[in-house]
Amino acid sequence: MQQHAIKEKGFSFTLEALISLMVLAAFLGILQEKSTAGLEKIYCLQKENDLIKAWIKTKNFNEKELEKDFREMFPAEEGKITVDGKKTNVSGRKGKNTIISEGFYFEGGKIKKISVMVSQG
């Protein structure tokens, strides 16, 4: 088997350069952390869908009841519930993002729309 000696000269780092590279690598490592914003959004959508499913199943669209259920899932957030065009605003903390879920149900021979909006972030 043929062997080759390394003839080319290498290069060496100064102490300062090595330290700088290490610090740079550490900073890059920190910056690469995954964001949890996606999970927060999924969790909010799950809760909104729970409410829509429960309301459609119980067919109880009493405004106070809707607000009470909304508060159970979102104790401090601002939101809006729309059932067949009738809007119910729920006051609370206003966030940067708005997350909306929609559902449909069949009543009196018509398809009706229900939506829940939550202000979050």
Add this chain to the structure above:
Amino acid sequence: MVSAIVILLMVFIMVSALNQKITEKSETKNLAYLKSKAVFFADSLVKNSNEKEPEKGIALYDKEKKRVQENVIDLKLAEKLDEKKFPEKLKEIRIEFSNMKITAGRKEGACFEAKRFILNESNEKGVLYATACN
């Protein structure tokens, strides 16, 4: 000599700042991990039905329609929940209706609690809490 001291001092300051930042980030990351565990366990519980292992799902199975009723809890299954069979990090499952409460397991330490809106077979409204802890 002076430049060496200055370099060492700079390195010390940078390393301690980095250490603080990394500690903060790891705490946030740990909470995010717990949160993901709790959120997905809770989702599994309300969407699946498993008679043999209720820890994987306690939704009501409609035998006539041959399908699982999402978000409708089978209270008989919920009563069978065994904390010894809980998946990793999941420490407590609590189901609350106005007239009854079922708790399996016990939470302790740093935890995150995920909640889901549920119904029982009589269409009464309630809340399911799944808690993941360290």
